[in-house]
Amino acid sequence: MRITRVETFAVPPRWLLCRIETDEGVVGWGEPVIEGRAATVRTAVRELSELLLGRDPLRVEDHWQAMTRGGFYRGGPILAAAVAGLDQALWDILGKTLGAPVHxxxxxxxxxxxxxxxxxxxxxxxxxxxxxxxxxxxxxxxxxxxxxxxxxxxxxxxxxxxxxxxxxxxxxxxxxxxxxxxxxxxxxxxxxxxxxxxxxxxxxxxxxxxxxxxxxxxxxxxxxxxxxxxxxxxxxxxxxxxxxxxxxxxxxxxxxxxxxxxxxxxxxxxxxxxxxxxxxxxxxxxxxxxxxxxxxxxxxxxxxxxxxxxxxxxxxxxxxxxxxxxxxxxxxxxxxxxxxxxxxxGLGIEVDEAAVRAADDGAPEWRNPLWRHPDGSFAEW
Known part of the structure; x- marks a missing residue:
């Protein structure tokens, strides 16, 4: 089995989903997102997918190691979220292939x-x-x-x-x-x-x-x-x-x-x-x-x-x-x-792919509020 395609979908209200497809028809889903930075994470998912295409999806841990440690500059929420969604999708594929829930x-x-x-x-x-x-x-x-x-x-x-x-x-x-x-x-x-x-x-x-x-x-x-x-x-x-x-x-x-x-x-x-x-x-x-x-x-x-x-x-x-x-x-x-x-x-759910595809790019560019104190200085949201 080999990974043939990695897709992402930005759907309302503010979520990013990813889909990993294999040459044997097994599909896995993940949710790689940092609230307010979905577009940035989407780019990171695309970059990381280069490490997955053509590879065996069942080597979940090996892929995790490559995605998190393969770049000289590591860590941070964007990379961690991108890895997270892809990792979820790989576990989904592993469970579906073996006929067992991830737990x-x-x-x-x-x-x-x-x-x-x-x-x-x-x-x-x-x-x-x-x-x-x-x-x-x-x-x-x-x-x-x-x-x-x-x-x-x-x-x-x-x-x-x-x-x-x-x-x-x-x-x-x-x-x-x-x-x-x-x-x-x-x-x-x-x-x-x-x-x-x-x-x-x-x-x-x-x-x-x-x-x-x-x-x-x-x-x-x-x-x-x-x-x-x-x-x-x-x-x-x-x-x-x-x-x-x-x-x-x-x-x-x-x-x-x-x-x-x-x-x-x-x-x-x-x-x-x-x-x-x-x-x-x-x-x-x-x-x-x-x-x-x-x-x-x-x-x-x-x-x-x-x-x-x-x-x-x-x-x-x-x-x-x-x-x-x-x-x-x-x-x-x-x-x-x-x-x-x-x-x-797998993850125990069946994603409504038609609904996801129909909603793709329908999510607004959500941002958390920017608050100010009465004196005009920045306030934590």
Whole structure:
């Protein structure tokens, strides 16, 4: 078997899918994307495809090594995302060729269902009550929301109070049997976060995400030492080498993204590394159908898995949903807040190729908002 073609598709709302075709008719799908940089990743996929064309697709690990280490200049989110999508597609082909789901190839299932959480926004506190109520009615047992909108480097008393009120409202509406997580999104400085974390303790969040920016990972140990709540990070860390300092700092939850951090091959190694630190993983995935399918394959084979992010009904998607691009929607049906174990070979989904091709290049050039403080200076989004 040989790889004969590699294609990419930019589809709404902001996703990039890739398709690897073989001379024996077996096709694999991946999702190589960095949100806001899909066109750049698309170019990287095209460049990396030169290493795959004419090759045996079943040599998944060898291809991963060549794609990540074959260039003298390595690393970074663009390359890691491009490798991730191609790696997912190669695992998809391997599973389809052998007639087994990817999680079976990774050692077999370690659980029967995977718990998921939903997003409820949070930038605008006025929207939270309705969103949380809707999530509860949907059957989800956990949610995540932004802790705050734009934040000053050292927040005012009012800013801190609004974050705490969000958390109190979430706990009040969800009760003691459901969970919520807060995402600081790196919007808070280390000093500001240090003030905030003890105030959140009475609401018992599942975790507080990105308490500082990823470039300030060296500050995490100090925050962990003073934090009464679990801290999480990882969506903007792209390799074992990058997550290691965060693990050594004592974070409670690691959040690698199978479409950002080198695909299934690298994220399974990241999960094993995290296991040696007694840290569970909660894969980052506010993305499309192939990214979620890859995440679930990892979740079912990973002992130290905690909970899965997913984008069904996410607050900022418009124009398309991940179910628009799959033939069988049942594979992504949530039951009592959980995904059932997929049994189809490969990634466990059948991509609706006609829908993908029809939507190609229909995605807007999505960019995250650019925020400013009242004095005109840059603010973290």
């Amino acid at each position: 079976v190839l990774l050692g077999g299932p370690v659980r029967d269902r995977v718990r998921a959480y939903g997003w409820v926004g949070g930038d605008d506190p006025a929207e939270i009550t309705d969103a949380l109520t809707a999530v509860v009615e949907s059957g989800l047992t956990a949610v995540k929301m932004n802790a705050a909108g734009r934040m000053n480097r050292l927040g005012t008393v009012g800013e801190l109070d609004r974050v705490v009120r969000r958390a109190e409202l979430a706990r009040e509406l969800l009760g003691p049997e459901r969970d919520f997580a807060l995402d600081l999104h790196g919007r808070s400085s280390a000093a500001n976060t240090r003030r905030l974390l003890p105030l959140l303790a009475p609401t018992a969040p599942l975790f507080v995400e990105e308490p500082v920016l990823p470039e300030h990972t060296e500050l995490l140990a100090g925050l962990v030492a003073c934090s009464p709540v679990p801290l999480a990070t990882g969506e903007r860390l792209y390799s074992r080498a990058e997550v290691l300092p965060a693990l050594r700092a004592g974070i409670a939850v690691l959040q690698p993204d199978p479409s950002h951090a080198g695909g299934i091959s690298e994220v399974r190694r990241i999960a094993s590394l995290a296991e040696t630190f007694d840290v569970p993983i909660a894969p980052h995935c506010p993305l499309g159908p192939v990214a979620l399918a890859a995440s679930l394959q990892l979740a079912f084979a990973t002992p130290n898995f905690l909970i899965q992010e997913q984008s069904l009904g996410i607050h900022y998607h418009s124009g398309a949903e991940l179910l628009d691009y799959v033939v069988d929607r049942e594979v992504f049906r949530l039951r009592e807040g959980h995904f059932a174990r997929p049994t189809a070979p």
